[in-house]
Amino acid sequence: MTVISLDGRDDDTVKTRLIRAADAEIADHGINEVRMEAIAKRAGVSRATVFRQLGTASDVLIQVAMLRAQRHITAARELMQTKTGAFAKIEAALIYTSRELPTDPTIAQLMAQHSTSVHDARVHAAAMDVMAPVLEEGRASGEIRADLELDELVDFLVEQTYTAAEEIDRSEDAVRRRFRHFVAPAIEARDTPGGELISRTSEARTAISAAVAALQTLAGQLGRTIGADGEPG
Numbered sequence: 683m684t685v686i687s688l689d690g691r692d693d694d695t696v697k698t699r700l701i702r703a704a705d706a707e708i709a710d711h712g713i714n715e716v717r718m719e720a721i722a723k724r725a726g727v728s729r730a731t732v733f734r735q736l737g738t739a740s741d742v743l744i745q746v747a748m749l750r751a752q753r754h755i756t757a758a759r760e761l762m763q764t765k766t767g768a769f770a771k772i773e774a775a776l777i778y779t780s781r782e783l784p785t786d787p788t789i790a791q792l793m794a795q796h797s798t799s800v801h802d803a804r805v806h807a808a809a810m811d812v813m814a815p816v817l818e819e820g821r822a823s824g825e826i827r828a829d830l831e832l833d834e835l836v837d838f839l840v841e842q843t844y845t846a847a848e849e850i851d852r853s854e855d856a857v858r859r860r861f862r863h864f865v866a867p868a869i870e871a872r873d874t875p876g877g878e879l880i881s882r883t884s885e886a887r888t889a890i891s892a893a894v895a896a897l898q899t900l901a902g903q904l905g906r907t908i909g910a911d912g913e914p915g
Contacts, residue, residue, distance in 0.1 A: 697735045700725050704736065705746045713743065713791055747792040748804055754782055754789075755812055768820025769866055772813070772839065776865070777857045780846040793844045800840050806833070809840045817869075827871050835869055 703725040707716050718739070722729045736742050758778050762771040784790045792799050799805050813836045820826030826835070842865050846857050 696727075696731075700727070700732060700735050701742075701745045701749055704742050705749055708746055708788055713787055716742070718742075743788065744792060744799065744802055744804060747786075747789045748808060750786050751783070751789055751808070754779065755808060757782075759812055762816060768816050768823070768825045769870075771816050772865075772869075773858060773861045775812070776839075776843055776846060776861050777854050779843050780849075780852050780857045781854075783843070784847045784852070790847075793847055796841070796844060800837055800844070805840070806837065809836050813839055821871075824871055826869055829872060838868065839865070 700721065704716065704721045707721050707724055711720070716739070718729050718732045721736075721742070722732045725732070736745060758775045761774050761778055765771045765774050783793065792805075810833070814832050817826050817832055817835055821828050842860075846852065846860055849856065849860075
């Protein structure tokens with residue numbers, strides 16, 4: 683068993699290291715076998731310190747799941763940056779999270795708690811950090827509805843992620859169909875011809891512009907090649 687050193691003196695550092703100790707304990711013994719005493723022993727602290735810093739066993743699960751989710755949050759954010767338009771970004775994130783999050787047993791168990799975890803302040807804050815900027819961007823462009831609070835929209839998207847992740851078919855096509863037929867109509871702007879249409883049109887324009895630029899580059903390269911061979915260009 684690996685013992686986690688706790689030589690830091692401020693509470694945030696101690697708590698972070700305790701979460702890592704709990705993560706290691708879950709990795710070694712599974713979710714259902716984790717005990718506060720074992721976390722305390724691994725961390726080299728008292729059982730009381732574990733309860734004081736991490737709370738209940740349910741709190742431990744949430745905090746370990748959030749630790750493990752960080753790499754998925756980073757991956758989803760990077761994926762969204764490659765897309766144009768709010769709907770394309772949200773769709774890409776939903777496809778990724780529906781496929782990847784359930785592969786970790788700790789995150790899967792957190793998701794199984796549904797509304798309890800959706801409304802947990804830590805889960806909500808992480809979701810807001812990722813999705814709120816995209817939703818605000820969509821509002822500014824007339825894609826996303828503005829008659830609801832951002833918190834409500836983010837909670838709805840988290841709930842939809844959980845539902846999609848529990849489906850037997852979590853393929854890209856299945857998740858995309860769910861998003862376009864059920865999620866998108868619920869979050870698109872109400873005072874335009876169609877928020878999703880605006881977003882998809884913007885996405886198409888970007889793709890066409892990229893294709894045209896690529897063709898122009900190719901034409902220039904072919905022209906230089908022909909000229910170098912002595913043929914008329």
